[in-house]
Amino acid sequence: MEKPTPLATISVTSMIPFVIVLVSLQTSCAAPTTESMYVTFVDCLRNNINTPNISNIVFAQTNASYASVLSAYIRNARFNTSSSPKPLVIVTPLRESHVQIAVICAKSIGVQLKTRSGGHDFEGLSYISGEPFIMLDMFNLRNITLDLENEVAVVQAGATLGEVYYRIWEESNVHGFPAGVCPTVGVGGHFSGGGYGNMMRKYGLSIDHIIDAQIVDVKGRIINKESMGEELFWAIRGGGGASFGVILSYTIKLVPVPKVVTVFRVEKTLEQNATDLVVQWQQVAPHTDERLFMRLQLHPVNSMVGERQKTLRAEVTSLFLGGVDELVPLLDKEFPTLGLNKESCIEMNWIESALFWAGLHHPDALLGRKPNSPKFLKRKSDYVKTPISKDGLEWIWKRMIELGQTSLVFNPYGGRMNEISVNATAFPHRAGNLFKIEYSVNWEEPGVAAEKNFTTQIRRLYSYLTPFVSKNPRSAFLNYRDLDIGINHHGNNSYQEGEVYGIKYFNNNFYRLVKIKTEVDPENYFRNVQSIPTVKL
Structure with missing residues (x-):
């Protein structure tokens, strides 16, 4: 692969201070302490950002704002305790050059650098580490520039999905983008890890619509698709960005959406033949019209009928890129067990469907960045290649009810996902998969005992499903980060x-x-x- 060439963003003159830092460290006889690393890093930033005051972007642990800056984007309360490892310094860059300088300064003193865009990494890898580290928090780098004439947008890594959708909606009612349904997810991690959403059966993944990117490499250079080369550009579309550098922005190609889309949500319990619904869902959801996405969520719940104390609820939530008059006859023919009728459906525009899926009520809410309250949580993932039999499903339901709290989410594949090569991008999970499983457990009680209880539950359910999922390898989804594997x-x-x-x-x-x-x-x-x-x- 041809080595990337430096762009003109950093001049030769501005690189001189970094050389001085390296020389001074190499001639020191004593190993650097945490305090000396902090002082050297901050001095390096101050000298190269060319301002005596960098307090607006650098937060030491002694800074009064440190705790609030750190916790603002921690989405998993498991990693927001007094014993959680914390960064020596938090840097909140205001300009792309700040990222370059932070990379070079951190590397020069041998301190690990972590990058956080939205904080939704389920294992907290963007803001915790077992070794001393500095955290780059990208939330200030969130500009979104639209070019509707060419149907593209440049999105900085610190933007959220909600902000992307909002900016598209401001300019157009016939454009959208195929990404996730949680509006507070950060673009940097979501896109680089694959980035699926409820339009993937029609348009594939977010990474299938990325046409350029900017990244700061290990040498502190800003490189784009042309200067980084095809191989690195391939890697940061599905292989995760954190292994290769700091993602600054992605250039994305917008997709057309109809002026009218249709959503619905249908729930059934075991007493209402939920098992038959799931059997038929497996036959229909991955194979139906590619404009239709039907997510299936399965939850153990309290039973309201008979002597059974616990039951299982199946919930189908859908987006159809078309009108209700086309959708209802389609599912009446293909998915009669669902029992869908027009009264269960709502026609709306695309931005309203994003609100529906997120449980929001006004487009302005897409700009919100604060979660209601971060919960303790654990996630795992699997892929299913052959339908699970009715007997198999009933056995799984018993195990879920026994465990009590862990839910399953089935996300259907097929459509466009079957048409894209497994090595077109670094994301490999394409054709051959019927659906992806997300294992999900949340809890609110702090403490070691509660964490052990709930993480044991989800791990047991994962073990129970071994016969029903992919093998050699048992595949997993990078954006559902899981350290168990x-x-x-x-x-x-x-x-x-x-x-x-x-x-x-x-x-x-x-x-x-x-x-x-x-x-x-x-x-x-x-x-x-x-x-x-x-x-x-």
Whole structure:
């Protein structure tokens, strides 16, 4: 692969202070302390940002605003306790050049750098670490520039999905973008890890519509698609950005949406033949009209009928890129067990459907960044290639009811997902999958005992489903981060440890990702416990 060439964003003159920092460290006899690392890092920033006052973007642990800045984008309360590892410094860049300087300054003192865009990483890898680290919080870099004439938008990594949808809606009622349904998710992580949503059966994933990107590499250079080369551009579309550098922005191609779309939500319990509904859902949802996405959620709930204390509720939530007069006859023919009628459907425009899926009521709410209250949570994932039999489903329901709290979410594949090659991008989970499973458990009680109880539940359910899901490898979805499937200590066995989880997240694309990682970041500076490892050449 051709090495990326530096752009003109950093001049040769502005690189001189970084050389001075490196020389001063290399001539020091004593190992740097946490305090000295902090002082050296901040001095490096101050000298190169060319301002004596950087207090508006740098927050030390002694800063009065440190705790609020840190907790503002922690979406999993498991990692917001007094014992949770915390960054030495938080940097909140206001300009892209601030990111470049932060990368070079952190690397020069050998301190790990972590990047947070929206904080939705389920294992908190963007804001916790077992070694000293500095955190780049990208929330100020959230500009979204639309060019409707060319149907593209440039989206900075700190923007949220809700902000992307809002900005599109401001300019057009016939454009949208196929990304997630949670509006507070940050663009940087969502896009780079694959980024699916309720239009993926029609349009594929977010990464299938990325036409350019800007990233700060390990040398502090801003590079784009042309200067980074096809291999790295391939890697940051589905392979995660955190292994390769700091994503600054993505250029995305908008997609057309009809002026009228239709949504519905239908619920049935076991007493209302939910099992038959799920059997038929597996036959229909991955194979029906590609304009139709039907998510299936399965929850253990209290029973309201008979002697049964607990039952299971199946909930189908849908988006159809068309009108109700077309949708109802379609599902009456293909999915009669659902029992859909016009009264259950709501016609609306695309932005209103984004609100419906997010449980919001006004477009302005898409600009909100604060969650109601971060919950304690754990997530896991699986892929299903063959339908689960009725007997198998009934056995699963019994296990779910026994466990009590863990829910399952089935997201159907098919449509456009079957038409894109497994190695077109780094995201490999395309044709051959009927649906993806998300395992989900939330709880509100703090403490070790509660965490053990609920994480044990979800792990048991994951184990119970082993016979029904993909094998060799048992695949997993990167954006449903799960440390149970393997971690990397980045020692002598780094490659072997990385292969354990890497094959599950990326299938055979893992080996190409390792080659790219080794070329662009041979010293493995950008790393976490589930990053792409390097290999000795």
